[in-house]
Amino acid sequence: MTAPLTPPTPPHDPSPRGDWPPPPPEGYGQVVGVPEGRAELWGDVRDGAVVAVGVTVLGLLLGALWLWLAPRVPLVGDQSDGSWVVYLKDSEGEQAIGVEGTFTLLALACGAVTAVGVFLWRRRGGIPLVAGLTIGGVLASVVAWKLGVWLGPSSDVIAHAKSAGKGVTFSAPLKLDAKSALLAWPVAALIVHLCLTALFGPRDPEPYEHPYMTPPV
Numbered sequence: 479m480t481a482p483l484t485p486p487t488p489p490h491d492p493s494p495r496g497d498w499p500p501p502p503p504e505g506y507g508q509v510v511g512v513p514e515g516r517a518e519l520w521g522d523v524r525d526g527a528v529v530a531v532g533v534t535v536l537g538l539l540l541g542a543l544w545l546w547l548a549p550r551v552p553l554v555g556d557q558s559d560g561s562w563v564v565y566l567k568d569s570e571g572e573q574a575i576g577v578e579g580t581f582t583l584l585a586l587a588c589g590a591v592t593a594v595g596v597f598l599w600r601r602r603g604g605i606p607l608v609a610g611l612t613i614g615g616v617l618a619s620v621v622a623w624k625l626g627v628w629l630g631p632s633s634d635v636i637a638h639a640k641s642a643g644k645g646v647t648f649s650a651p652l653k654l655d656a657k658s659a660l661l662a663w664p665v666a667a668l669i670v671h672l673c674l675t676a677l678f679g680p681r682d683p684e685p686y687e688h689p690y691m692t693p694p695v
Contacts, residue, residue, distance in 0.1 A: 526606030533592050533614025533667075534621060540663070541625030543584050544652070548626070549576040551650035555639025564635045567647055577652060581623070582659045589615055589666030596667075597674040611671060615664030623660065626652045 551574050552567040596611055597603070630652040632638045642648040654660070 522604045522606040525600055526604075526608075526610030529596055529607060529610035530614040530617070533611060534617040536588065536592065537618030537621030538625060540581075540584055540588050540618060540622035541629070544581050544622060544626045545629050547584070548580040548652060549573040550631075551577065552647045553635060553639070553650045554645060554647055555636075555642060557644050562636050562639050564639050574650075574655075578654055578656055578659055581626075581654060582662045585619055585622070585659065585662035586666045588618070589663040589668075590670045592663075593667040593670035593674065597671055597678075601675075601678070602680055603671070603675045608668065608671060611667050612664045615667045616660065619660040619663045623654055 551571070553564050554567045555562055555564050557563075592615070593611065596607065600607055627633065631649040633651045635650065638648055
Protein backbone atom coordinates (compact mmCIF):
# COMPACT_ATOMS: atom_id res chain seq x y z
CA MET A 479 0.00 0.00 0.00
CA THR A 480 1.41 3.36 -1.05
CA ALA A 481 1.50 6.24 1.50
CA PRO A 482 -0.29 9.40 0.44
CA LEU A 483 1.95 12.09 -0.96
CA THR A 484 2.00 15.39 0.93
CA PRO A 485 3.39 18.56 -0.55
CA PRO A 486 6.67 19.71 1.04
CA THR A 487 6.61 22.68 3.35
CA PRO A 488 7.97 25.81 1.69
CA PRO A 489 11.38 26.61 3.12
CA HIS A 490 10.46 30.23 3.87
CA ASP A 491 7.11 29.61 5.47
CA PRO A 492 6.92 30.66 9.06
CA SER A 493 7.13 27.83 11.53
CA PRO A 494 4.30 27.20 13.95
CA ARG A 495 6.28 29.06 16.59
CA GLY A 496 6.55 32.16 14.39
CA ASP A 497 10.39 32.25 14.39
CA TRP A 498 10.64 34.96 11.79
CA PRO A 499 13.71 37.25 12.08
CA PRO A 500 12.90 40.51 13.85
CA PRO A 501 12.11 43.49 11.65
CA PRO A 502 14.97 45.89 10.96
CA PRO A 503 15.19 48.75 13.39
CA GLU A 504 13.77 52.12 12.50
CA GLY A 505 16.21 54.12 10.41
CA TYR A 506 18.05 51.00 9.22
CA GLY A 507 20.35 51.80 6.31
CA GLN A 508 20.51 55.49 7.11
CA VAL A 509 23.63 57.37 8.22
CA VAL A 510 23.53 57.80 11.97
CA GLY A 511 25.49 60.18 14.14
CA VAL A 512 25.38 63.19 11.83
CA PRO A 513 23.37 65.38 14.25
CA GLU A 514 25.69 64.41 17.10
CA GLY A 515 28.78 65.19 15.01
CA ARG A 516 27.36 68.52 13.94
CA ALA A 517 26.47 69.41 17.51
CA GLU A 518 29.98 68.48 18.64
CA LEU A 519 31.48 70.69 15.92
CA TRP A 520 29.37 73.66 16.98
CA GLY A 521 30.36 72.98 20.58
CA ASP A 522 34.04 73.11 19.63
CA VAL A 523 33.53 76.36 17.72
CA ARG A 524 31.71 77.84 20.73
CA ASP A 525 34.55 76.81 23.04
CA GLY A 526 37.09 78.34 20.66
CA ALA A 527 35.18 81.64 20.63
CA VAL A 528 35.00 81.63 24.44
CA VAL A 529 38.75 81.04 24.64
CA ALA A 530 39.48 83.86 22.17
CA VAL A 531 37.37 86.35 24.13
CA GLY A 532 38.73 85.27 27.50
CA VAL A 533 42.36 85.46 26.40
CA THR A 534 41.77 88.87 24.81
CA VAL A 535 40.44 90.22 28.11
CA LEU A 536 43.58 88.98 29.84
CA GLY A 537 45.50 91.43 27.68
CA LEU A 538 44.45 94.09 30.18
CA LEU A 539 46.52 92.29 32.81
CA LEU A 540 49.55 92.14 30.53
CA GLY A 541 49.26 95.86 29.82
CA ALA A 542 49.11 96.69 33.52
CA LEU A 543 52.12 94.47 34.29
CA TRP A 544 54.10 95.97 31.44
CA LEU A 545 53.39 99.49 32.68
CA TRP A 546 54.40 98.51 36.21
CA LEU A 547 57.53 96.46 35.49
CA ALA A 548 59.01 98.08 32.39
CA PRO A 549 62.05 100.30 33.01
CA ARG A 550 61.69 104.00 32.42
CA VAL A 551 63.66 105.72 29.67
CA PRO A 552 64.89 109.07 31.06
CA LEU A 553 64.58 112.12 28.82
CA VAL A 554 65.70 115.71 29.32
CA GLY A 555 64.32 118.79 27.65
CA ASP A 556 66.37 121.83 26.70
CA GLN A 557 65.32 125.16 25.29
CA SER A 558 67.48 126.83 22.70
CA ASP A 559 66.54 129.87 20.60
CA GLY A 560 62.95 129.60 21.72
CA SER A 561 62.52 125.99 20.61
CA TRP A 562 62.56 122.89 22.74
CA VAL A 563 64.80 119.91 22.12
CA VAL A 564 64.39 116.54 23.85
CA TYR A 565 67.21 114.05 24.11
CA LEU A 566 68.16 110.96 26.09
CA LYS A 567 69.67 111.64 29.45
CA ASP A 568 71.74 108.45 29.26
CA SER A 569 72.67 107.90 25.62
CA GLU A 570 74.33 104.58 26.44
CA GLY A 571 71.49 103.26 28.57
CA GLU A 572 69.62 100.08 27.69
CA GLN A 573 66.27 101.06 29.14
CA ALA A 574 64.63 101.17 25.71
CA ILE A 575 65.66 97.57 25.04
CA GLY A 576 64.43 96.65 28.50
CA VAL A 577 60.96 98.03 27.71
CA GLU A 578 60.55 95.67 24.76
CA GLY A 579 62.23 92.81 26.57
CA THR A 580 59.87 93.15 29.51
CA PHE A 581 56.85 93.05 27.22
CA THR A 582 58.17 89.99 25.40
CA LEU A 583 58.94 88.02 28.57
CA LEU A 584 55.59 88.87 30.14
CA ALA A 585 53.80 87.89 26.93
CA LEU A 586 55.63 84.55 26.82
CA ALA A 587 54.64 83.83 30.41
CA CYS A 588 51.01 84.78 29.76
CA GLY A 589 50.94 82.57 26.68
CA ALA A 590 52.21 79.58 28.63
CA VAL A 591 49.75 80.14 31.50
CA THR A 592 46.74 80.50 29.20
CA ALA A 593 47.76 77.38 27.28
CA VAL A 594 47.87 75.35 30.49
CA GLY A 595 44.51 76.75 31.59
CA VAL A 596 42.84 75.96 28.26
CA PHE A 597 44.30 72.44 28.26
CA LEU A 598 43.01 71.74 31.77
CA TRP A 599 39.60 73.06 30.74
CA ARG A 600 39.32 71.04 27.51
CA ARG A 601 41.81 68.21 27.33
CA ARG A 602 40.55 66.87 24.03
CA GLY A 603 41.84 69.96 22.23
CA GLY A 604 40.72 70.52 18.66
CA ILE A 605 41.39 72.96 15.85
CA PRO A 606 38.78 75.55 16.96
CA LEU A 607 40.26 75.59 20.46
CA VAL A 608 43.81 76.10 19.19
CA ALA A 609 42.62 78.78 16.74
CA GLY A 610 40.80 80.61 19.53
CA LEU A 611 43.90 80.46 21.73
CA THR A 612 46.11 81.83 18.95
CA ILE A 613 43.74 84.60 17.84
CA GLY A 614 43.10 85.57 21.45
CA GLY A 615 46.84 85.79 22.08
CA VAL A 616 47.34 88.21 19.19
CA LEU A 617 44.41 90.39 20.27
CA ALA A 618 45.54 90.30 23.91
CA SER A 619 49.01 91.51 22.90
CA VAL A 620 47.54 94.40 20.93
CA VAL A 621 45.27 95.32 23.85
CA ALA A 622 48.22 95.23 26.27
CA TRP A 623 50.36 97.36 23.96
CA LYS A 624 47.68 100.01 23.47
CA LEU A 625 46.79 100.03 27.18
CA GLY A 626 50.40 100.47 28.28
CA VAL A 627 50.95 103.33 25.85
CA TRP A 628 47.68 104.98 26.88
CA LEU A 629 48.25 104.74 30.64
CA GLY A 630 51.99 105.41 30.47
CA PRO A 631 53.83 108.72 30.11
CA SER A 632 52.52 111.18 27.55
CA SER A 633 53.44 110.57 23.93
CA ASP A 634 53.84 114.31 23.35
CA VAL A 635 57.40 114.59 24.61
CA ILE A 636 57.70 118.28 23.75
CA ALA A 637 54.69 119.21 25.86
CA HIS A 638 55.95 116.90 28.60
CA ALA A 639 59.35 118.61 28.53
CA LYS A 640 57.76 122.04 28.75
CA SER A 641 55.64 121.02 31.72
CA ALA A 642 58.63 119.42 33.47
CA GLY A 643 60.96 122.36 32.85
CA LYS A 644 64.37 122.88 31.34
CA GLY A 645 66.92 120.27 32.39
CA VAL A 646 64.39 118.24 34.40
CA THR A 647 64.36 114.50 33.80
CA PHE A 648 61.09 112.87 32.77
CA SER A 649 60.09 109.46 31.41
CA ALA A 650 59.68 108.64 27.77
CA PRO A 651 56.44 107.04 26.58
CA LEU A 652 56.24 103.27 26.33
CA LYS A 653 56.60 101.93 22.83
CA LEU A 654 57.36 98.78 20.89
CA ASP A 655 59.69 99.34 17.97
CA ALA A 656 59.82 95.61 17.22
CA LYS A 657 56.22 94.62 16.50
CA SER A 658 57.30 90.98 16.48
CA ALA A 659 56.90 91.12 20.27
CA LEU A 660 53.15 91.01 19.65
CA LEU A 661 53.55 87.41 18.48
CA ALA A 662 55.22 86.20 21.68
CA TRP A 663 51.92 85.39 23.42
CA PRO A 664 50.29 83.36 20.60
CA VAL A 665 53.49 81.49 19.73
CA ALA A 666 54.12 80.49 23.35
CA ALA A 667 50.49 79.48 23.82
CA LEU A 668 50.48 77.39 20.65
CA ILE A 669 53.72 75.55 21.46
CA VAL A 670 52.83 74.83 25.09
CA HIS A 671 49.30 73.67 24.23
CA LEU A 672 50.51 71.34 21.48
CA CYS A 673 53.15 69.86 23.79
CA LEU A 674 50.61 69.27 26.56
CA THR A 675 48.18 67.68 24.13
CA ALA A 676 50.87 65.38 22.74
CA LEU A 677 52.06 64.30 26.19
CA PHE A 678 48.89 64.21 28.29
CA GLY A 679 45.99 64.43 25.85
CA PRO A 680 43.45 61.60 25.42
CA ARG A 681 44.47 58.74 23.17
CA ASP A 682 42.28 57.13 20.52
CA PRO A 683 41.34 53.55 21.46
CA GLU A 684 42.86 50.67 19.51
CA PRO A 685 40.39 49.27 16.96
CA TYR A 686 41.27 45.68 17.92
CA GLU A 687 42.89 44.16 20.93
CA HIS A 688 45.28 42.17 18.71
CA PRO A 689 46.00 44.29 15.62
CA TYR A 690 47.58 41.38 13.70
CA MET A 691 44.56 39.09 14.04
CA THR A 692 41.71 39.03 11.57
CA PRO A 693 38.70 40.81 13.09
CA PRO A 694 35.62 38.66 13.61
CA VAL A 695 33.07 38.72 10.80
